[in-house]
Amino acid sequence: MQTYIFDKTNDTDIAFYQIRERLITLLRSRFTTYGYKQIQTPTFEPYDLYTTVNGTIKLDEMIKVIDNSGKVLVMRPDVTIPITQQIASKYKHLSKEIRYFYVTDVFRQTPDESNNKERTQAGIEYFGNNSPEADAEVLSLAVHLLKDLHLTNFTLEIGHAGFTKELISELALSDQDLKQFKQLIQAKNTNGIKLFLADLSIDPKLRYAIENIPLLYGEADDVIKRAKEIAYNDSMVNKLQNLEEVCTVIQAYGCKQHIVIDLGLINHMDYYSDIIFQGFTENVGKPILMGGRYDKLATQFNASIPAIGFACDIEALLDSTKNHTKSYQPPIDVDIYYETDEQEYGLTIANELREQNYRVLTFPIPEANKHESAQCTLYLTRNNSTLYQQNKSWSFTDIEKLNQILQEVKERI
Incomplete structure (x- = not known):
């Protein structure tokens, strides 16, 4: 049109x-x-x-x-x-x-x-x-x-x-x-x-x-x-x-x-x-x-x-x-940045979220400064997994906990 x-x-x-x-x-x-x-x-x-x-x-x-x-x-x-x-x-x-x-x-x-x-x-x-x-x-x-x-x-x-x-x-x-x-x-x-x-x-x-x-x-x-x-x-x-x-x-x-x-x-x-x-x-x-x-x-x-x-x-x-x-907003965006050692974990999470109709992009951590921020950003490192949304952050250890956090974020947006 x-x-x-x-x-x-x-x-x-x-x-x-x-x-x-x-x-x-x-x-x-x-x-x-x-x-x-x-x-x-x-x-x-x-x-x-x-x-x-x-x-x-x-x-x-x-x-x-x-x-x-x-x-x-x-x-x-x-x-x-x-x-x-x-x-x-x-x-x-x-x-x-x-x-x-x-x-x-x-x-x-x-x-x-x-x-x-x-x-x-x-x-x-x-x-x-x-x-x-x-x-x-x-x-x-x-x-x-x-x-x-x-x-x-x-x-x-x-x-x-x-x-x-x-x-x-x-x-x-x-x-x-x-x-x-x-x-x-x-x-x-x-x-x-x-x-x-x-x-x-x-x-x-x-x-x-x-x-x-x-x-x-x-x-x-x-x-x-x-x-x-x-x-x-x-x-x-x-x-x-x-x-x-x-x-x-x-x-x-x-x-x-x-x-x-x-x-x-x-x-x-x-x-x-x-x-x-x-x-x-x-x-x-x-x-x-x-x-x-x-x-x-x-x-x-x-x-x-x-x-x-x-x-x-x-x-x-x-x-x-x-x-x-x-009422017509699409599912929230999620960008996932991962260290090399966490690539498999990061891509697994990406697929899990896509199955739930989230819009997901994935990048190795060196790419972090080359892309505009999404509504939510995940950083996956060897020692920590963190979700950032505006000025807030949450740590998580598995996909179940991540889903709980994303649900809270959805209700706030």
Whole structure:
């Protein structure tokens, strides 16, 4: 990743890279506990894959290359679409559930991040189940994940793509006007929405409903109740009932305190059809997690497969955990210096500590002044074995005693 390219003048790059890898390991572990298996998609994909799929990212945001046969390829701009294509190529219908997770780079050239075309995403895709229980489980996983990162002040904002789309579709707007109107809703610009609708000849009930979309934000029971009062048809009522059922299961998971409903939530990926959500935490000005249900995406590959998923932005997660980096510190460093006669003893200790996942370097004692000090330093001489950590020192006679000392040191760091 560009943020973590090694700079020989700045050793903090290496420290942040280690923190990043520990964070990714934690994410992999949590995905696995929910039954997900890792998958990978190609870095270079056919350009046609994205030009023929509705609701994908903007074509001018893709990074295009030409292979030696003259075929246009793109560097992976999205993960959900190629995974869905893989599933749809094998199954037209699913009689079982399939759960995949990924940790991979995506490549986009967006105007607001022109200097950062490569970002790492970690996420999940859950195929074959469109029940409220499946939606709630995915949301619970997202909450569980953010708790693993020791984030206490985070929120999952949940909307319903189908509810908002159905209201807006009644306006019969052009593509350009639709884009502008969605931006007004996303910004919760109530005055702008009223001005936009002023020149349209529409049913007063529809006008009232659309003007109230930005206000449908807050605690689940209250928002759903108010939304039902402005629902324009039975289909919208059914979508709200589905959202209500999901919230009931979320409460059973014990996650309701982290959930708010935002029926004005709009995702830039138009392939989402039902529940959509975004994760936010303090001190980060953009979502750290985004996802939703996309039951109709597989139909573009001639299959009928319901699915839901989400992706985390690794760089945003790193920003959100700046005050919790202690949770991601790697095992402490140990440098071992030994006299020639103690070489076998020193290397034996080194292997013992490496088995316990310590990071260990070994040197003969004449090298002692040629290396920077580690967190802990062992000096092994014929007459004494000593561990140094900052201004403290401990003598030890065997590996058991050394382990006790290192455990004390770990608790202090």
